[in-house]
Structure formats: C-alpha cells, structure tokens
Amino acid sequence: MSHNSELTGTGGDRRAPTTERRRRNRRASDNRAVTFKLPPGSRTLNQLKAACSQCSLHELCVANGLEIGDLARLDQLTQKRQRVLRHQSLYKAGMPFHAIYAVRAGFFKTEGTLGDGREQISGFQMAGELLGLDGIGEGRHLCNAVALEDSEVCVIPFAEIEAMARAIPALQQSLHRLMSRSTAHDHKLLSLLGNGTAEERVATFLLDLSHRLSQRGYAGSEFVLRMTREEIGQHLGLTLETVSRTLSRLQRQGAIRVQQRLVRLVDMDALVRTAPG
Amino acid sequence: MSHNSELTGTGGDRRAPTTERRRRNRRASDNRAVTFKLPPGSRTLNQLKAACSQCSLHELCVANGLEIGDLARLDQLTQKRQRVLRHQSLYKAGMPFHAIYAVRAGFFKTEGTLGDGREQISGFQMAGELLGLDGIGEGRHLCNAVALEDSEVCVIPFAEIEAMARAIPALQQSLHRLMSRSTAHDHKLLSLLGNGTAEERVATFLLDLSHRLSQRGYAGSEFVLRMTREEIGQHLGLTLETVSRTLSRLQRQGAIRVQQRLVRLVDMDALVRTAPG
C-alpha cells in the first residue's frame, strides 16, 4: 500500500485499502490546525456517523457506560468534528484551553518541549483516546498535539461536558475513569523510564501498542508504526540509534520481525518476558 | 511532644524545634494502615479543626474556589481523619479503592513496584495534596502510599465527593483541576527522566520541593528532606550513589548547602540555570 489514506486506525488490516488519498503538502513548519469545510450535502450523513451513539469506539471513549437516553444527550455535545492533516497541530502549548478531543480516526503524539532542543513525547493517542486533559488545570494547553497521519477528532467543549457530567452520573464516572487511567498509564511509563533498560522499554512499548490495537479490533500481532524511530526515542528516553539497534536485537532474538515501520510480534511470550512487571 | 504527634508540615522551620520525637519501631514490614483512637473529649475540638472551612490548606486543596455555603457542605464529607505512622501504608497496590485522601499533615510517597526488586516512586505528597487518584480507573489502588513521617489525612469517600461535585460546580472544577495538574506534573517528570542528566534531575527536584513548600508558608530556601537518598533516586531514576554524588557536586558548585537531610538553596539562580526548561 503506497500511502494509504482513509483515516485508518492504525492497523491497516481492518478496512480494505481504499483509493489513494491526495497528499497535502505537509512541511514540518506547516502545522496550523485546520478545520475542513465538508462538501455540501455530506453534512447530515457525517453528523449521523459522528454521533457517539453510532460510534464504534463507543465503549472505549467517554460514552462508555451510558444508557441509550443519555447517549443521545451526549451526541449533542460531540457534533463538532475537526480534521487534522499529518504533521499539523490540533493545539499547541500555550494556547487557551476550551475543549478536550476524542480521537475519531488517525494517530497523534503529544509532545512537550524543554526549552532547548530536547523534546519529550508524553504519549501517542489512537482512536477512542482523549487529548487535552492536561490543559484543564491551567486553562491553557501545556503541550503540542500533532497528528502523525491525517486524522479526525471530536471536539468536546469542556465546560459543556462538565455541565453534562453533573447531570449524568455515568458520564461523570466515565470521565473520571479516563482521567485516572491516563494517570496510571503515565505512572507505568515513569517506572519504565526510571528503571528500564533500552530493551525493556522498547518491548513494553510494542506490547502496549499491540494491546491498544487489539482493543480496537486490529491485529495486535502485526501493525504499522505510525511514528519514526526518533519519536519512539523521544517517548522512551532513548536516542533514535538505540531504538533502531534495540529493534534489530529483538529481531535477532526472534521476538519480533521488523521491516521499516511494519512490526510483527512473532514471540509474544519472549516480549512479555523481556518487559518488566 | 513526646511522640510527635504534632503532625508537622515539612519545613521544620515554621514551628520551633521541639523535643525529640520518640521513635516507634518502624520495621519495613510493619506497614499496616492504622486509625488512631482519639482520646475521649478531643473529638469535638478535632472536628472543628478538621473542617475544610477551617483548614489552612483551604485554597490548595479540593476546597479551593468554593463559596462559604458550599464549604460547609464539603465539611460534612471530610470529617473522617486517619493517622498513618511513619513507614506505614495508607493503602497498598491491589486494595479496593473507595476514597481519595487529602494530606492534612505529614509527608507521603507513592511507590509502584516492578515485580522484581525495582521500585519507582511516582511522587511525594505533602499537606494539601491528594492521594489515590490513580485508583479511580480500576476500582483498586495501583501503588502503595507510604508515610515518610507520622502523618494525617482526610478520608474523602469518592462516590460521595463525586455526588457532591454534581451539585457544586466549583467543587467539580476544583477536582478536575487537581487531577489535571497531577497529570501535568507527571508529564514534567517524564520529560525529566527522558531527557535530563543527573544534575538536571536533582536540581529540578529541589526546586520543585522548594516551590511547594513556599506555597505552604514554609521557607523555600532551607528545608529538611523527608526522604532518603535512595528514595530520591527511586523517584528520579538514579541510584542512591548518584544522588549523593550529585548533591555533593551541586554543593561544590556553590548552588546548595547539604548536611544530611538538611538542604539550603544558596544560589537559586544557579539551580534554575541547571534545571532544564
């Protein structure tokens, strides 16, 4: 598949390959957020598809646990969509915080900068995951959310979902659960960066991706990495060379099979044994 | 004050130095959570002192932003106190999650274990800070919360504060703000562990402590570390030897003055220059 376009999840093995998507120019500097105008007529259809009640990611996202009636109310909030082209930012550090975002399709990274050149990628977000939670506290975003492929998000105005959460206990709980899980995920990552060897970090990273892809119905044992070696390194606290070497080593050990961005987890048990915990 | 039950904050420079606190036996294995029976008669007084509306940490904690009437309602929730002796656990990984906790006095660490010996301390919590947020997602605690000195917490039943947050928007917002800030703090730490040298990590750690102590009315330029070098290392992803060496180096450079647990930040600017970001 040359460049597959369709706002694919991440696996590439769920939807059939589709017609080529036209590539927009995407220079590294060209990262304004862009909202697409939909062609006239498509609006209604899109709204239908868009509703939480119709969304296939339903039970992974904020809608989890809601009754049918409440789902309909949530639909009102999540009408607004925003497309973000590859290498463009959904939001940037310093921008005022108004909304959180649920990834509908595509793949994001959230990166913080350390003043000098160094950057840390706090996480990668795929379909059904939330973006922007760290902006609540200060009323402005603290990191850049950049699409790694052409993507689409649901825009969820935060004040409004807060209001709705007051009326719908299940929504409130869902929101809290997601925030808490994101914290738990961060703590695991902290532990990994604090204690893990390069091999443990990479193995854990692959298993985490695999797990999240499985949850979304993609094959967990073979997938395409949406990020570069450098970005993996910025996430795991390693250099791109070390990431590359470690992937090669895991391959030599027979745990995985790597070919550029394509990864196959050949010996899952070996990976699990390699990962700590 | 025989066994210091004077649950001191953390500075040690706010209250006058007192008579030696009698050490309870504090074997590593002796870490059950213990709720003290208060001496008869003291109950009423304590409840009064205990109320959020009377609490000096008021604006740092969940009560922040509440109006006087709502504060009174919150007081109903936060009646329950729990003392935790040094080296005992407030909760442990795996225990069912029912409540979050606000540190009223004392000092905690939250540590996760990696199966093998390795441990990561995700954070240190001082007066006014929340404990247990990472348990919401799974309904059970994911780490151990251990008191580093005799401490006291407010027990906040989570289902009840959720209910109250539905009724009091300011409380809801306060809760969300605290969760978000904890995430933001984690992300900064991630960045530090991913990119920072030992010197940058230790300098940043000292500045963070200093800042939080200042917020609480303690001197930010001189304080007593409540944790061992090993615990600092488990937090920053360093060995205790490296922590010790780094503190010595910072002292040689004239940035700080260290004498066992006592730290004085002599040249704050130098520290800030050393810390990244």
Added chain:
DNA sequence: CGCACTTTTGAACAGAATCAAGTTTTGTGG
C-alpha cells in the same frame, strides 16, 4: 557503647549517547 541504617567517596565497568558513514525509502518535480 554497639548495632543498624544512611550517606559519602573511590575505582572499575557497562549501557547508552555521540559521532560518523552508508543504505533504503519516500517525496518532488521534470
């Protein structure tokens, strides 16, 4: 006073970073 714990410091070692070169892949424009 003695014992356990904590801290400091030194010396040797190891894992990842850095520096460097070469290859493959991808994208662009003719």
Added chain:
DNA sequence: CCACAAAACTTGATTCTGTTCAAAAGTGCG
C-alpha cells in the same frame, strides 16, 4: 515514469555518564 533530493533507518567505533561494587564514616537509637 524517472531522476534527484530529503528523510528515515541501520550499523560501526568511540566516548561518557551513571551503575555497580566496595569500603569507610556519620547518625540515631536502644
């Protein structure tokens, strides 16, 4: 469709920061 340029990836050699191993000194408490 091809050629060229840029980006991404791999691999090797060397360097360096922090770890490990080890010993000794300081501190606190019974």
